[in-house]
Amino acid sequence: MPNKNMLANRTRNMGASAIREILKVVSRPGMISLAGGIPAPESFPMSIVREITGTVIEKYGSNAFQYDHTEGFLPLREALVDYLIEKGIDATADRILISSGSQGALDSLGKILINPGDRVALEAPTYLGALQAFAPYEPHYVQIDTDDQGMLPDALEGALSHRPVKFIYLVPNFQNPTGHTLTMKRRRAIADIIRRFDTLLVEDDPYGDLRYRGTPIPPIQTLAPDLVVYLSTLSKIFAPGLRMGFCLAPEVISHWLVLAKQGVDLHTSTFNQALAAEYLAGGYLKFHLPSIIALYRPRQEAMLDAMARFFPQSFTWSAPDGGMFVWVKGPAGMDMETVNKMAVTRMTAFVPGTFFFARPGDGMETMRLNYTMANEESLTGAVKTIGEVLQDALTQKQIYQRVG
């Protein structure tokens, strides 16, 4: 009978994280959840999907259902050239690689780059999926401090001066979990740092198109193309269930990314790539994106308004120009895992921020709130409930006993 002893050492790093338990709890019927990190189903372009499935079957026939190149379906790679040019990214179709979600690109990057013990620098807090993608390759995570303008260049430079890292991972726009966006000044500073230290940067940009106000900021990739792997996904602007990611990497990297992906899934679904190609090249994204923003912006505003009304004075939070999340910081000693348990008894849930830190125990006083999965009314109600629970928590001794 197979047993745990037969598992590879790397498998120890794949332990079921507590957040999965939380997400199970919040899926209970009747629960109002600000814990999720997923797009609203009503944001999916269902009528467009009905239309383009037919178009794609007519246009590509059996080619859309046959094996295809590991690099990706050419019409999609060509459509992505135009998509990336609008972000200021200069790419050719043969340089763009398709992945099964951006998760696929993160796994391949970890696989080709990380030796056990290699240092990987990332934001504190950072995207949980990246931690899960890299973890099996046994990296040593180096947390870089952040503020409301994103990663701190001085902190990054300090870490790189101390000891080199295999690569740096960051989310530049409306970061998950904080919602923070890296300013142009900092993008320049970070581009300058990776040049001086000749260090690879992985720029993960799933939320850039979900901008509710202000003007887009050029990717760091445009400032240091030879040192940056730019990756993104159609999950937030088309449909996450199609698992459609893509990346643009320095040539020496992309060659190996293709070989790694070949061993993992041969290639990403040809049919889904054809749908994505039609969605982009057919102008459907341009047509549909405004309606996604029109759906999310008022939800974010409703949440921020409610937080201003119902959250205790001693709490601060981000007010992002886009994305899907608001990040909340409480007074030191606040234990948000306990607070979440209290909220759940009142059928309201969020994610304690500590799960987004590579170093266990960090960020106990933080939480992530999602506003894409509920309408304005339930968002207001949920924030009111959480505000009351926070008030209770503040006044409860057992919380204060955890201070210091």
Added chain:
Amino acid sequence: MPNKNMLANRTRNMGASAIREILKVVSRPGMISLAGGIPAPESFPMSIVREITGTVIEKYGSNAFQYDHTEGFLPLREALVDYLIEKGIDATADRILISSGSQGALDSLGKILINPGDRVALEAPTYLGALQAFAPYEPHYVQIDTDDQGMLPDALEGALSHRPVKFIYLVPNFQNPTGHTLTMKRRRAIADIIRRFDTLLVEDDPYGDLRYRGTPIPPIQTLAPDLVVYLSTLSKIFAPGLRMGFCLAPEVISHWLVLAKQGVDLHTSTFNQALAAEYLAGGYLKFHLPSIIALYRPRQEAMLDAMARFFPQSFTWSAPDGGMFVWVKGPAGMDMETVNKMAVTRMTAFVPGTFFFARPGDGMETMRLNYTMANEESLTGAVKTIGEVLQDALTQKQIYQRVG
């Protein structure tokens, strides 16, 4: 500028294999290729696909485009229960895991089980995709000899007695590349061996449904369910471009397979899983499978007839009851890489068998012929050409100089 020195050690094992170069050559226009290993596009159920895309969008709506559980889309897992029962496999939906092609399951198995240097036993020759999936985890391959009835139980027992292996990998039905099928007697013997050595077996069955004659043989999984990971794919009976694989594993294994997959792609395309669920549960597979067999059987017969007519006496080959391949053995000293180059100059190609052996240099005198991608007439012509090239090769000194 990133360079090779920054790559992980495991990446050395991902070197571009010579077979990829061959497959590039054979994709030249006008080339008659028996080198491929892919289904005929005319075998895809295009009219059914047109029908069920609409059905699925109606039936599941936005759920077919939303994030889903890593384990897989429940309606597909339920449909697979009935599919597996007909093979004699007793499963419940919660035990079945969906993967992005069977390649995805092979990658996850390698990831959770293989430490660098761990021994993995596999057939000589074996499926190239399995070698590519496991290689990044740095296994030590142990080749187990085979004959026209598949893996030799005595050879397997000998290897396990010498030193334990992490797991055994084999393809029981119409194996790639040989087309050989493991007899019931040997399945019992191997089930008995893995019990006595308490060793895990990975049973990869992509071709089982492509049976042109004779009666199906029960999977080894039915003889030792607690020691066998049974995996398969819909690539050969639906459409490979959908990347739809699945597996049934002992519980202690499947828990970790899910965590591994979560880091790799979160989950397999929900839409494609919904299409597969409809294809199976709607009875479309039962309706369509006979037409795939009716397409391939005469192609295989045409190839075998032509080989009998045109291949030199000193060559032997398999006559499989199904699948996609015929395996050819020439006299010792025959170098099939050279023969293939000679055939390519006459616009005909195959894959030299040596690429399917884990140990470099083995099987130089063998070749794999595929008969799914060409019609009877071109198959006959291609076999005639190869037969002539083999005759030339036999009579050419430079070939004989390689003997001994």
